[in-house]
Amino acid sequence: MTLKELWHRLGSPRWFYRIGGPLGAVLGGLALVLLTVGTVWGLAFAPPDYQQGNSFRIIYVHVPTAIVAQSAYLLMGVAGVVLLVWRMKLADMVLAATVPFGLTMTALALFTGAVWGKPTWGAWWVWDARTTSMLVLLFLYVGLFALRQAIPRAETAGRACAVLAVVGVINIPIIKYSVDWWLTLHQGATFKLTEPPSMPPEMWLPLLLNVLGIYCFFGANLVSRLRLEILERERGTQWVRDLVTGRSQREAAA
Amino acid sequence: MSFSSLDAFFAMGGHGLYVWLSYGAAVIIFAYNVLSVRRRRQKFFRDAGDLERRRAAAVEATGESHRS
Numbered sequence: 001m002t003l004k005e006l007w008h009r010l011g012s013p014r015w016f017y018r019i020g021g022p023l024g025a026v027l028g029g030l031a032l033v034l035l036t037v038g039t040v041w042g043l044a045f046a047p048p049d050y051q052q053g054n055s056f057r058i059i060y061v062h063v064p065t066a067i068v069a070q071s072a073y074l075l076m077g078v079a080g081v082v083l084l085v086w087r088m089k090l091a092d093m094v095l096a097a098t099v100p101f102g103l104t105m106t107a108l109a110l111f112t113g114a115v116w117g118k119p120t121w122g123a124w125w126v127w128d129a130r131t132t133s134m135l136v137l138l139f140l141y142v143g144l145f146a147l148r149q150a151i152p153r154a155e156t157a158g159r160a161c162a163v164l165a166v167v168g169v170i171n172i173p174i175i176k177y178s179v180d181w182w183l184t185l186h187q188g189a190t191f192k193l194t195e196p197p198s199m200p201p202e203m204w205l206p207l208l209l210n211v212l213g214i215y216c217f218f219g220a221n222l223v224s225r226l227r228l229e230i231l232e233r234e235r236g237t238q239w240v241r242d243l244v245t246g247r248s249q250r251e252a253a254a
Numbered sequence: 255m256s257f258s259s260l261d262a263f264f265a266m267g268g269h270g271l272y273v274w275l276s277y278g279a280a281v282i283i284f285a286y287n288v289l290s291v292r293r294r295r296q297k298f299f300r301d302a303g304d305l306e307r308r309r310a311a312a313v314e315a316t317g318e319s320h321r322s
Binding site: 039043044045046047048053054055057058061062065100101104105107108111112115116118119217221224225227228231232235240241244245247248251 | 255256257273277279283284286287288299302307
C-alpha cells in the first residue's frame with residue numbers, strides 16, 4: 001500500500017471501523033500487561049526515595065498521566081490542522097474522541113500532583129508555572145468539551161474546536177519548559193533525551209513501563225471512542241444498519 | 255520486596271493516605287474511560303436495533319396491506 005492510498009483509506013470510516021476492532025484489542029492487552037507490571041513493581045518493589053520516602057511512589061501515576069495528557073493535546077492540534085486544511089472526517093472524530101480522555105487524564109495529573117505536594121512541599125497547591133500551565137491545559141480541555149456541546153451544527157462545531165485546539169498547542173511547550181524557565185518547587189523531568197535519568201534503574205524502569213502502558217491505554221481508548229463516533233455518525237448508512245441487524249440477530253439466537 | 259510486611263506496605267511509611275488516594279483516583283479515572291465507552295456502545299446498538307426492528311415491522315405491515 002502506498003502512502004497516498006493509506007491516506008485515502010484513513011478517510012474511510014468503514015475501513016477504520018473494521019481494523020479498529022483487532023487494533024484496539026491488541027493495544028488494550030498491551031496496556032493491561034505493562035500497567036500491571038509497572039504499577040506492582042513501582043508500588044511494592046522499587047526502593048523508597050532517600051528524601052521523600054514512600055510518597056514518591058505517586059510518580060508512577062502522576063508522570064505517565066501528565067505526559068499522556070499533553071500528548072493527547074498535541075494529537076488534537078495535529079487533527080485540528082488536518083481538519084482545517086483537508087477537511088478529513090476522521091480528523092474531526094479524533095478531535096471529538098480525544099477530549100474526554102485528555103480531560104480526565106489532566107484532572108488526574110493535577111489531583112495526584114496535589115496529593116503528592118502535600119507531604120512533599122507542605123501544600124496541596126502552589127501557584128507556580130508548572131501547576132498553573134497544567135490548570136490552563138485542563139481549562140482548554142473543558143473549553144473544547146463545552147464548545148462542541150454549545151454549537152448545534154456538527155461541521156461548525158468541529159471547525160471551531162479545531163481552531164481552539166490548534167491555538168492551545170502554544171501551552172504545551174510552556175508546560176514542558178516551565179520548570180526550566182521559572183523558579184519552581186516542581187522537580188525537573190525524569191526522562192531526558194540528552195542524559196540518563198538521575199534515578200537508579202529499579203526506580204525509573206517501572207516508570208518507563210507505566211509511561212508505555214498509558215500510551216497503549218490511550219491508543220486503545222481512542223480507537224474504541226473513534227469506532228463509536230463512526231457508528232453514531234454513519235448510523236444511516238447501509239453497512240452500519242447491516243452491522244446492527246446482524247448483532248441483534250446474534251443476540252436473539254444466543 | 256521493599257516492605258517487611260503487608261501492614262508496612264499499606265502504611266507506606268506514614269504516607270499511605272497520599273499514595274492510596276492517588277492510586278484510588280487513578281483506578282476510578284481508568285475505569286470511567288473504559289466503562290463510559292462500553293455503556294455508550296451498548297446504548298447505540300440497543301437503540302439502533304430497536305429502530306431496525308420497527309422499520310422491519312413497518313415494511314411488513316405495509317406489505318400485508320397491499321395484499322389485502
